[in-house]
Amino acid sequence: MSSIIYTYVNNNCHYRSIAVLDKRIEAAVRRGVGVFGKKLPVPQKLDDAIQYSVFPGGARIRPTILLSVAVACGDDNPSLANASAAALEMIHCASLVHDDLPCFDNAETRRGKPSVHNKYGEPTAVLVGDSLIANAFGVIARAADKDAVRAAKLIALLSKYTGFPKGICAGQAWEAEISVDLSAYHQTKTGALFIAATQMGAASAGHDPEPWFELGARIGEAFQVADDLLDVLCSEDETGKPSGQDVTNQRPNAVSEYGISGAKQKLRDILGGAISSIPSCPGEAKLAEIVKLQSNRLLPKEHMKPVA
């Protein structure tokens, strides 16, 4: 969880719950990218660049959602849930590294520091993304001992929402099309890893992932609108990445479609819908509180009326 978000921490039990999840996530991601240790000779530059791309993390919002859903569903196999959270975050980090490449966004900075290709060169940046994608699936597979059927389901979900045609790879590819299916574009580009988060959270605790699609899709949609607003409202210093990228790269944007106040209203509507879509589960009420809490952090306080 980023330091910006920690400044909001108070004594509310939901904040404490998230702090507990944070520890699980960081430990799991650390195991995920350092699992083989340093005993054998490794190409040092790639090793350094992998660590650089994953630590310190951003908001770790996807694995936080995954673990929140797992907890709401009973969390009866925490090591598999942790592995799933780490794997999902590794895929997300891979996507940031590849999206920043010169042939895509050509972003010089990310999370307030030089982008991976800017610091380590383009070949290493390509390999960081490839390694993180490949290793992510191994992280789940190696946590399969107690329930391999569940692990296989989790791997199938992560593969689906990473690759083609329903994953973030397809999402990025829509930007190279002349005729874009906007719904498919948004659901794959931003929605896919949030859908993965809710569905994998449920599946890691042995629940049917299907009813959790809606929550993930809505959080993804909210995140996209918030990101569009941030792109316009905030400076590079505040977001840690270059502003105005959507205009520069001529990408569809909720602000250009609805205006600033229209986009803010849309964000609140989507979040309300997200919360009411939460499937029946043991920890339903607490999960609703966590989603509200996370929602209220999507934009800086001055731009966001709290979601009721």
Next chain:
Amino acid sequence: MSSIIYTYVNNNCHYRSIAVLDKRIEAAVRRGVGVFGKKLPVPQKLDDAIQYSVFPGGARIRPTILLSVAVACGDDNPSLANASAAALEMIHCASLVHDDLPCFDNAETRRGKPSVHNKYGEPTAVLVGDSLIANAFGVIARAADKDAVRAAKLIALLSKYTGFPKGICAGQAWEAEISVDLSAYHQTKTGALFIAATQMGAASAGHDPEPWFELGARIGEAFQVADDLLDVLCSEDETGKPSGQDVTNQRPNAVSEYGISGAKQKLRDILGGAISSIPSCPGEAKLAEIVKLQSNRLLPKEHMKPVA
């Protein structure tokens, strides 16, 4: 199997066995990259580029080895073996697409046609590789129904030999290091996917993969030496890719180390060692014949004395 290799086909039963494997491989790869069908809107350029990168294939040597080992071990779960073979080939194709990128080899051609980035542009080529890596793991996960424990083991192996620090990503990364561990470089760059082939073949049939490391490592080593020889001996027309790449890119090469006849002798020695390393299994003798057969195809007839 490429048409060049088909010209050698005769009535020998081992050739027929390989032709049977070829059919299994092509069908499995076709399912692997086309599994979701064309019902939903997909980014067409990426879809086309994925198909282009996988069909028509090269020699499909890694999945052929995988299935040959699976058959030698009893092949009691052919759908899982097929899925593993397809997944391994998808990873191999991904590695070719990314290795050809301008920031690595900047290769204009591959398998006798324009490289993927040359035909579809660099962004699409990056996404083809990413999609193939991500989808490969889903192919195995979706074949887990009969034996999820085995599927998880197969995914762990494929992840290990694709990613970091023991996979082909690490292998490629050694080329960006100032001080190179040559043994680690060769084993990861070329060896990794052959070790994956033999170990996954055994694991797909429920055998312990560990004793199959040696065979994969030796075939990988032979393949590397043969590739080094081809790079010097053959024209671009014969290999389907630019000649003299190792000299151009200042990569370590067996021919510069041992000379042409020394490298040929080394190739024969390694192949002899590979055959004698085959672990005890029901189809040991037949597998030895298949490895010999494949070995004799590593170089054009005029450059290769048959392995006894």
